[in-house]
Amino acid sequence: xxxxxxxxxxxxxxxxxxxxxxxxxxxxxxxxxxxxxxxxxxxxxxxxxxxxxxxxxxxxxxxxxxxxxxxxxxxxxxxxxxxxxxxxxxxxxxxxxxxxxxxxxxxxxxxxxxxxxxxxxxxxxxxxxxxxxxxxxxxxxxxxxxxxxxxxxxxxxxxxxxxxxxxxxxxxxxxxxxxxxxxxxxxxxxxxxxxxxxxxxxxxxxxxxxxxxxxxxxxxxxxxxxxxxxxxxx
Amino acid sequence: xxxxxxxxxxxxxxxxxxxxxxxxxxxxxxxxxxxxxxxxxxxxxxxxxxxxxxxxxxxxxxxxxxxxxxxxxxxxxxxxxxxxxxxxxxxxxxxxxxxxxxxxxxxxxxxxxxxxxxxxxxxxxxxxxxxxxxxxxxxxxxxxxxxxxxxxxxxxxxxxxxxxxxxxxxxxxxxxxxxxxxxxxxxxxxxxxxxxxxxxxxxxxxxxxxxxxxxxxxxxxxxxxxxxxxxxxx
Numbered sequence: 451x452x453x454x455x456x457x458x459x460x461x462x463x464x465x466x467x468x469x470x471x472x473x474x475x476x477x478x479x480x481x482x483x484x485x486x487x488x489x490x491x492x493x494x495x496x497x498x499x500x501x502x503x504x505x506x507x508x509x510x511x512x513x514x515x516x517x518x519x520x521x522x523x524x525x526x527x528x529x530x531x532x533x534x535x536x537x538x539x540x541x542x543x544x545x546x547x548x549x550x551x552x553x554x555x556x557x558x559x560x561x562x563x564x565x566x567x568x569x570x571x572x573x574x575x576x577x578x579x580x581x582x583x584x585x586x587x588x589x590x591x592x593x594x595x596x597x598x599x600x601x602x603x604x605x606x607x608x609x610x611x612x613x614x615x616x617x618x619x620x621x622x623x624x625x626x627x628x629x630x631x632x633x634x635x636x637x638x639x640x641x642x643x644x645x646x647x648x649x650x651x652x653x654x655x656x657x658x659x660x661x662x663x664x665x666x667x668x669x670x671x672x673x674x675x676x677x678x679x680x681x682x683x684x
Numbered sequence: 685x686x687x688x689x690x691x692x693x694x695x696x697x698x699x700x701x702x703x704x705x706x707x708x709x710x711x712x713x714x715x716x717x718x719x720x721x722x723x724x725x726x727x728x729x730x731x732x733x734x735x736x737x738x739x740x741x742x743x744x745x746x747x748x749x750x751x752x753x754x755x756x757x758x759x760x761x762x763x764x765x766x767x768x769x770x771x772x773x774x775x776x777x778x779x780x781x782x783x784x785x786x787x788x789x790x791x792x793x794x795x796x797x798x799x800x801x802x803x804x805x806x807x808x809x810x811x812x813x814x815x816x817x818x819x820x821x822x823x824x825x826x827x828x829x830x831x832x833x834x835x836x837x838x839x840x841x842x843x844x845x846x847x848x849x850x851x852x853x854x855x856x857x858x859x860x861x862x863x864x865x866x867x868x869x870x871x872x873x874x875x876x877x878x879x880x881x882x883x884x885x886x887x888x889x890x891x892x893x894x895x896x897x898x899x900x901x902x903x904x905x906x907x908x909x910x911x912x913x914x915x916x917x918x
Contacts (some may be wrong), residue, residue, distance in 0.1 A: 460853055462851035492855075494862060495867030498792065540863055542822075572829060582823055583821060585821070585854055586816070587816065587818065588822060589860075589864040589867050591829050596823060608852065610854070618842065618877065619692045619842065620842035621819075626821045626823075629725075629727065632728030
């Protein structure tokens with residue numbers, strides 16, 4: 451199983467996927483049937499608008515990508531893909547669309563067979579056990595929150611540290627994740643922007659200039675430096 | 685129908701409910717069977733811990749409040765309440781608990797009969813049409829997102845303006861609400877911290893030092909000053 455799971459598609463001041471270029475080329479090297487999952491629809495744009503954007507960018511990287519909405523039989527498209535990229539946006543919209551199209555199971559199977567998978571933001575969230583640690587608004591209501599479960603934990607993308615100067619009284623991200631653990635057992639990895647994971651079967655490596663923050667139920671959160679991640683069984 | 689719907693229970697640097705004291709006293713004046721709905725469980729605390737906190741504060745305001753978890757028959761407690769306060773926390777946990785206990789309909793009926801209702805944060809979110817504009821994490825999965833529908837719009841509590849100095853690439857609150865409107869027709873009222881609504885049947889008044897931000901599908905958002913709110917039919 452080969453995964454690339456990024457906290458964000460775009461760094462502040464950067465361009466779409468630019469900082470991930472070499473990792474993307476490495477992950478998808480030699481792939482000719484690359485499929486894009488556009489269903490998170492950031493900003494509410496249509497699936498085809500979103501696919502156009504991702505396809506154009508991948509073309510600049512020398513990779514041919516095709517949006518899933520262009521296939522008459524999306525399940526077959528997934529089953530015969532040799533690479534899949536799920537873009538960011540709204541995790542609820544993404545999951546609900548995949549559920550209704552019956553695509554979750556085929557996608558999970560295909561990736562477990564070795565088809566390289568890349569996700570950014572909501573697409574990374576989808577690779578965890580559930581989307582229960584998304585930052586998104588529940589603008590639609592999926593049947594359940596179970597995700598692909600490609601890694602044995604939940605991901606919180608765009609992880610944000612508390613701002614000591616803030617006067618805002620809404621919950622911090624850390625408080626939200628602690629509340630998650632009152633009701634859910636699995637570890638949660640807070641992936642800060644500019645961080646990404648590279649997964650090669652059981653081997654999970656953190657990349658980028660920042661630590662990730664790991665939340666294990668009943669324990670104090672810990673900072674994980676770049677490199678191999680040591681994850682607890684739960 | 686008499687409602688007090690606050691964006692937040694506590695102002696930065698303030699104490700619990702302090703800034704709402706005179707509005708609370710006015711709303712619940714003469715009420716002797718005041719019930720607290722503790723199910724949003726902020727910070728994951730137990731219902732009884734949360735009720736103790738709210739009861740103690742109300743006592744200081746000269747009001748006797750009793751947590752719903754203390755009643756053998758919570759439905760009857762709601763049906764005979766002469767005032768209800770739902771505290772903030774996690775909107776998903778709040779709604780799911782109310783759904784499972786069969787409390788949504790009795791609560792809605794009782795408030796429509798004229799029983800004064802106060803909500804803060806998640807408790808205000810609950811007064812809208814759905815909880816689809818909550819900022820909370822989906823740490824549990826309710827059956828549906830339909831809320832009490834006491835006002836003809838959705839509420840976004842703790843509304844936050846975009847920070848021009850932020851380098852964070854996660855969606856702004858405004859972007860999230862615009863995405864909500866791709867999938868949902870109802871107006872959304874962004875209630876900034878320190879703002880609250882006082883509702884007297886059809887009459888909806890904004891209170892506090894700040895404007896609220898009103899999002900109507902297909903239109904540019906508008907700033908609403910304190911005073912009577914003019915809301916579009918949708």
